[in-house]
Amino acid sequence: MGAKNALICLGGGPSPVINASLQGVLERCLAATDKMREVYCASHGIEGVLLEELIDMRQEDPRELARLRSTPASGAIGTCRYKLGAGREEDFDRILEVFKAHDIGYFFYIGGNDSMDTADKVSELARQAGLELVAVGVPKTIDNDLGDEACTIIDHTPGYGSAARYWANLIREVDEENRGICVSECVSVFQAMGRAAGFLTAASRLADPGREMPLQLYLAECSHSLEFLAENVNRQLHESGRCIVVVNEGFDVGDIGARVDGFGHIEYGASQKSACQGVVNYLNSVKLRARGYANCQVPGVLQRCTGVQRSPVDVQEAYEVGLHGADLALAGESGYMATILREPGAAYRVRYDKVPLRVVANSERFLPESWIAENRIDVTDDFVRYAAPLIGEGIAPLEFENGILRFARLERHMTAQRCPKYVPVGMRG
């Protein structure tokens, strides 16, 4: 394949380190001038491809691009939750039209399982149409729900280490807060993201591997009832005089008045009642011991966009798996997602590998049964050994300007449009 242009998309929800992966991919692509002439980022992922809104990355100030590593969330380029698939075949034709018009020979998709599904479909479509296209995925999801439970496909996903660190330190701080307040008994309830996977809820245990805190985890994998939760809380109040409860956002508290996103997933933040509020109301309506009452905290999007709590390990790995993804593409390895695998041995070390997109597309990983404690409201030491290295030491590089976080400021020069106007199927009517 002669020199072609490269296109990078972000997909799905933001993460604290998604831009570190973007920086890794960009760095290699911008340097590979013999193979990649122009390097584009689609504004807002696949929606930007459909709308032919392509940002010319060669025009950006390299000093600002260097700041991507300390810039959480995906405001720099934009992401989307647009679903390609049945009933939207026109969209696929449009993608190929845009690819041809801009001579795209390299296609990168940074995202979770839905994004890998999209990348796989686009790759297959290009092959059928006889288009020369190297398609490579780069993993990203704070939920850590991509791959297999044995961690043979991927050990963990970039973004998880930072979100885990957010939860671990949050619980550490809340324990300090609760120990300090009134002698009256108090139950602090928190709601963690993660959909059907309990990895984020589980990360709270990293605050206290020695199990000294009155901490209870309600993992998505366990499907507990409110009655079971209330019994546990009352027992904890009897023992400790206080309790910290972390429930997964999908904890069943009856009808929450749910809304769904473009992929048919529940948007828990937009429901009429949060799982956390449901738990708090139940606890405050039943007889809690003595003077106890429960209070409600829903950090919501903060757990996926907070820059200050990013894990230095996560930032570095997100960057390196981006580099590796670009290396795969430059070596002509199409149809793969770059992966992070853990080396055997006591010291934490990783290596970067690859897995066919097809294997991870729409894959889903849950917290393995062997990592759930016998009491069903905790995780095992094996989980702690798995997750502890991911939150890292010290703090990741940060830049402040007058006390406010300073993020990358991109100019977003749009490349000239060459195709007719198009309205994506999912945006019609």
Added chain:
Amino acid sequence: MGAKNALICLGGGPSPVINASLQGVLERCLAATDKMREVYCASHGIEGVLLEELIDMRQEDPRELARLRSTPASGAIGTCRYKLGAGREEDFDRILEVFKAHDIGYFFYIGGNDSMDTADKVSELARQAGLELVAVGVPKTIDNDLGDEACTIIDHTPGYGSAARYWANLIREVDEENRGICVSECVSVFQAMGRAAGFLTAASRLADPGREMPLQLYLAECSHSLEFLAENVNRQLHESGRCIVVVNEGFDVGDIGARVDGFGHIEYGASQKSACQGVVNYLNSVKLRARGYANCQVPGVLQRCTGVQRSPVDVQEAYEVGLHGADLALAGESGYMATILREPGAAYRVRYDKVPLRVVANSERFLPESWIAENRIDVTDDFVRYAAPLIGEGIAPLEFENGILRFARLERHMTAQRCPKYVPVGMRG
């Protein structure tokens, strides 16, 4: 007065820098061996005095005491919300009994307006009983609702700068997140603490003094309706395609199933419905423009216990106002609260002063009308000029251990009890 013992109490809710003030008071007291023989902290504030649970601070490891400055919340010593007053006269007799038994000549109360009220009552009572007692208050409240609107009593309270910084950076991050997500329209709703005072909600503006973000502030002082809010949000969606809304915890969304604490204040975190959820449900039930929907974030206690976002200015001032409070006491100035006043001029500088406890006891400050913008959903540049220096530059000193915040670990050696057992009036029956 010959050499006596000193007693320090914390009162009310925690703050990210309350321990910095404690460290300031302690440092001076521990050094003043000619005037203060023993230095005690009451475990859990005035409750600890009533229960005669006094921690002997001379027995603590000085290296751990030095860590108080980087330890948020009040887990080290403990605080309470116990209300002294009508119907609880026995408690006052008990306090004097404990003071006499432990030869307390210096009494420090670190807290908000309720705590200053307590300190004032104890001081007056000791005077009436002919007890030699120097009583000094040290201010603390993230709400910044202590003093007068003209800032002649106190310019700002320790704790506010750090909580303001938490909000400013949170909004900065959420703006980055929202800019990045789908082209679909999104309204992120946040609930800030502050009871009837809008200073915390107002601090969100520090994220964006140039007013480039689609940010709307619903200040407690303005008593807006849901209809007014929905109109503003729809206008913003029309202009910007997205909107960030910060509502004060007391925003009126109808019946929230409120609970009250020992002081008769509403415990917003324990209500059956949060103001934030009420706003989200209203917005999602009315016709938002296009594909817009609202989502709900309630950081709750995180805004008052988070260590990572502490303001370096706030940490330093909290420490220095603690030193100043101890200096007042050592000079025999009884019945005062130490204060922070701002020096005139463009450069931000403060000096430390004092105000009679009686003046601040039960005082309440609201956001001045002159700092509320004409559109009623923003603050003025004057407010930004007031608040911006309080969040500081860089990051305050932090200590991590395996990626988890390392806080002061006190031994809490309790001094021997000398009084008969006593059950505080508020803890009976």
